[in-house]
Amino acid sequence: MNSIYNYKLEDLEEYLLNINEKKFTARQIYDWLYIKKVNDFDLMSNIKKELRIKLKQDFDTSFISIKKVQRSSLTNKYLFKLLDDNYIEAVLMRHDYGISICVSSQVGCNMGCAFCESGRLKKVRDLETYEIVEQILLISDDINERIDSVVIMGIGEPFDNYDNIMNFIRIINSPYGINIGARHITVSTCGLIPKIDKFSEENLQVNLAVSLHAPNNEIRNKIMNVNKAYNINELIECLKRYIEKTNRRVTIEYVMLNSVNDRLEHARELANLLKGMNVYVNLIPYNETSNFIYKKSDNISAFYDTLKKCGINVTVRKEFGANIDAACGQLRAKEVKK
Numbered sequence: 001m002n003s004i005y006n007y008k009l010e011d012l013e014e015y016l017l018n019i020n021e022k023k024f025t026a027r028q029i030y031d032w033l034y035i036k037k038v039n040d041f042d043l044m045s046n047i048k049k050e051l052r053i054k055l056k057q058d059f060d061t062s063f064i065s066i067k068k069v070q071r072s073s074l075t076n077k078y079l080f081k082l083l084d085d086n087y088i089e090a091v092l093m094r095h096d097y098g099i100s101i102c103v104s105s106q107v108g109c110n111m112g113c114a115f116c117e118s119g120r121l122k123k124v125r126d127l128e129t130y131e132i133v134e135q136i137l138l139i140s141d142d143i144n145e146r147i148d149s150v151v152i153m154g155i156g157e158p159f160d161n162y163d164n165i166m167n168f169i170r171i172i173n174s175p176y177g178i179n180i181g182a183r184h185i186t187v188s189t190c191g192l193i194p195k196i197d198k199f200s201e202e203n204l205q206v207n208l209a210v211s212l213h214a215p216n217n218e219i220r221n222k223i224m225n226v227n228k229a230y231n232i233n234e235l236i237e238c239l240k241r242y243i244e245k246t247n248r249r250v251t252i253e254y255v256m257l258n259s260v261n262d263r264l265e266h267a268r269e270l271a272n273l274l275k276g277m278n279v280y281v282n283l284i285p286y287n288e289t290s291n292f293i294y295k296k297s298d299n300i301s302a303f304y305d306t307l308k309k310c311g312i313n314v315t316v317r318k319e320f321g322a323n324i325d326a327a328c329g330q331l332r333a334k335e336v337k338k
């Protein structure tokens with residue numbers, strides 16, 4: 001579908017120049033779409049009538065829709081229905097430092113992480129750019145507040161939908177549109193090495209988070225299929241290249257699974273692996289669901305202390321939404337089962 005929300009500002013400028021219109025009009029269109037939140041070309045009063053007719057012929061402005069919202073004090077969880085009746089999710093979180101949204105990048109996921117509700121249902125398709133942009137627009141409309149940061153960490157592996165994710169980042173980062181600063185955008189990958197290398201060439205100030213979840217190949221092979229294609233040693237080498245090239249700190253995501261990867265010897269092994277690297281580790285308390293055998297770790301604070309003592313920067317992710325279906329993918333899984 002040729003949605004107007006697939007278009008970066010430069011793409012819209014190019015389109016306008018190709019039809020002998022002024023490049024500047026792209027900024028006006030962006031202002032209507034992203035600042036005034038108007039998606040009806042007929043209402044774009046500072047754009048001449050002939051061009052509005054042409055825009056209507058050339059672009060679609062349809063929206064995905066909110067099917068369900070679960071609200072709690074710090075978290076809203078959204079289930080979206082796509083135009084082809086597929087479902088995805090996004091989550092809003094209220095932090096001390098502002099409002100962040102976690103968006104989905106695919107319908108389902110093929111990476112098959114053993115503890116992940118989102119990956120239990122295989123990938124149906126990649127999301128188009130507009131379907132990711134509209135998650136942000138609909139949520140900011142729903143709460144009528146500004147979104148401060150965006151993480152691409154919902155359903156799907158973003159780097160398995162690389163081009164649309166890069167488009168999405170550039171659209172929400174545009175100062176003429178939603179204007180979310182690059183440093184407030186984080187893309188999270190399970191470790192697709194060729195794409196991390198490619199990402200290091202993008203010249204974006206966007207944050208990279210990598211789901212490591214294990215200190216060695218033996219454990220990682222058991223819980224993350226991707227490790228069989230790109231093992232932990234290759235991944236660490238890739239991250240060293242990335243840090244050297246971009247001079248940016250990488251976040252290491254580490255979900256704490258009881259008696260699987262959370263013992264103190266694992267903390268020491270992890271510290272050894274990451275020694276000297278510009279990273280910080282984010283320990284994630286596991287959201288248990290009835291579909292998996294994994295349990296939430298009872299050893300998080302000792303694991304944290306051990307990493308700290310070894311000189312590793314570490315935080316524990318705040319738990320959100322224990323009273324709602326907090327594990328990413330749960331809402332969609334329930335809807336798909338119906």
Ligand code: SF4
Nearest residue numbers: 109111113116119156
């Ligand atoms: S953790 Fe991420 S990459 Fe792994 S299966 Fe779930 S959605 Fe996919």
